[in-house]
Amino acid sequence: MALLPVDQALQRLLDGAEPADSEQVSIGEAAGRVLAEEVRALRTQPPFDASAMDGYAVRAADIETVPVTLDVIGQAPAGQHFHGMVGPGQAVRIFTGAPVPPGADTVVIQENTRLLDNGAVEIVELTASGRNIRLKGLDFSTGDLLLEKGWLLDAGAVSLAAAANHPTLSVLRRPLLAIIATGDELLPPGSEPGPDQIIASNGYGVAAIARSVGAEVLDLGIVSDSLPAISSRIRHAIEQRADVIVTLGGASVGDHDLTHDALVAEGMTLGFWKIAMRPGKPLMFGRRGTTRFLGFPGNPVASLVCSHLFLKPLLSRLGGRAFSQDIRDAVLDEPMAANDLRQDYVRAMLHDEPDGRITATPFATQDSSMLKTFSQANGLIIREPFAPAAEAGSICKVLRLR
Numbered sequence: 001m002a003l004l005p006v007d008q009a010l011q012r013l014l015d016g017a018e019p020a021d022s023e024q025v026s027i028g029e030a031a032g033r034v035l036a037e038e039v040r041a042l043r044t045q046p047p048f049d050a051s052a053m054d055g056y057a058v059r060a061a062d063i064e065t066v067p068v069t070l071d072v073i074g075q076a077p078a079g080q081h082f083h084g085m086v087g088p089g090q091a092v093r094i095f096t097g098a099p100v101p102p103g104a105d106t107v108v109i110q111e112n113t114r115l116l117d118n119g120a121v122e123i124v125e126l127t128a129s130g131r132n133i134r135l136k137g138l139d140f141s142t143g144d145l146l147l148e149k150g151w152l153l154d155a156g157a158v159s160l161a162a163a164a165n166h167p168t169l170s171v172l173r174r175p176l177l178a179i180i181a182t183g184d185e186l187l188p189p190g191s192e193p194g195p196d197q198i199i200a201s202n203g204y205g206v207a208a209i210a211r212s213v214g215a216e217v218l219d220l221g222i223v224s225d226s227l228p229a230i231s232s233r234i235r236h237a238i239e240q241r242a243d244v245i246v247t248l249g250g251a252s253v254g255d256h257d258l259t260h261d262a263l264v265a266e267g268m269t270l271g272f273w274k275i276a277m278r279p280g281k282p283l284m285f286g287r288r289g290t291t292r293f294l295g296f297p298g299n300p301v302a303s304l305v306c307s308h309l310f311l312k313p314l315l316s317r318l319g320g321r322a323f324s325q326d327i328r329d330a331v332l333d334e335p336m337a338a339n340d341l342r343q344d345y346v347r348a349m350l351h352d353e354p355d356g357r358i359t360a361t362p363f364a365t366q367d368s369s370m371l372k373t374f375s376q377a378n379g380l381i382i383r384e385p386f387a388p389a390a391e392a393g394s395i396c397k398v399l400r401l402r
């Protein structure tokens with residue numbers, strides 16, 4: 001059977017994927033979320049002409065020549081305006097953030113003054129008219145568009161929304177990913193494995209990749225290689241309203257590879273199964289209404305590469321986030337053999353050279369069970385199907401992982 005090319009598989013997977021719905025979250029919980037609605041200013045900031053410095057609010061006309069002595073008629077700390085007006089020959093002691101009193105149009109920083117014994121202040125340096133005052137609305141004014149719909153709320157954005165007086169924000173619901181590991185041989189980390197058993201590892205990496213693009217993860221543990229058991233766990237994931245359900249293992253063609261049958265039994269319409277990719281050939285995709293199923297191969301590296309290539313873009317789409325893979329040109333450090341029909345994702349060490357080029361050194365062994373090389377690799381060399389042998393020094397495409 002012809003294997004589906006990677007880009008076509010991705011296209012089918014992403015077809016119709018869009019954010020589901022929105023929810024209201026408190027501003028303190030909003031960082032990392034995506035805005036479902038634009039944010040406009042509910043107030044003006046600063047709401048008054050404010051002093052930008054600690055010093056003296058004066059009239060510029062009074063300090064055209066220095067030194068000059070002014071009467072200090074009161075003070076204005078932040079949060080408390082001066083009740084009165086600054087007249088000719090007068091100054092008000094003022095602090096950063098305080099409203100500039102009427103009559104004053106300039107703030108002289110205290111370093112450029114000398115307080116006299118009689119309480120008056122001597123201005124000893126020239127200060128340009130209007131200096132050290134933040135005019136009302138300098139940052140924004142009521143009604144201004146501050147953040148557009150679809151904006152990923154980072155540190156600056158949540159502080160801005162807070163300053164604009166929003167106690168809550170309308171954000172897109174995070175896509176919910178359910179992960180089900182399948183296999184009689186699997187035990188959770190910390191167990192005492194029997195002679196034929198191994199530790200389940202894939203789910204942790206898949207979850208980490210999903211969370212990195214803002215998804216919520218529901219780890220549904222390990223289920224044995226039994227059709228009713230796998231079906232019932234998938235049913236549970238559907239009941240939990242998972243947007244995406246990932247199964248790990250059982251995607252291939254062995255007698256104990258039951259994922260496909262279980263997914264179909266639970267109503268999945270198959271989109272594709274088996275793609276021209278290494279690792280990750282047995283990748284399966286299907287849908288049931290708006291629920292998307294991804295059957296990942298059990299080999300750990302295959303499931304993690306599939307997560308980078310397929311799960312990340314899918315969850316990003318469902319969460320309303322922009323996403324593009326970080327693919328660059330690099331110089332091969334070693335020769336590579338001609339490729340077969342599967343697009344190859346070869347674990348490699350990428351190195352940034354001082355001249356701006358990237359060199360890529362593939363790991364010698366690429367077995368898809370080897371997590372150690374995957375965790376060491378900071379990139380994947382992409383080898384197109386049927387790519388001819390490549391010499392050291394030739395240009396290749398790399399996917400940066402970090």
Ligand SMILES: Nc1nc2c(c(=O)[nH]1)N[C@H]1C(S)=C(S)[C@@H](COP(=O)(O)OP(=O)(O)OC[C@H]3O[C@@H](n4cnc5c(N)ncnc54)[C@H](O)[C@@H]3O)O[C@H]1N2
Binds near residue numbers: 201279
């Ligand atoms: N006759 C064929 N055999 C295989 C083919 C094929 O095309 N024809 N494809 C191979 C490829 S490629 C892959 S990848 C694997 C994928 O197989 P499955 O998805 O059915 O995975 P399992 O058989 O369940 O497991 C494979 C391997 O991975 C281990 N595993 C499974 N789940 C986990 C987990 N959560 N954590 C850690 N390790 C896990 C499992 O113990 C096996 O060692 O099939 C090839 N075979």
Ligand code: MOO
Binds near residue numbers: 277278279280282299
């Ligand atoms: O897809 Mo498999 O990962 O080549 O072993």
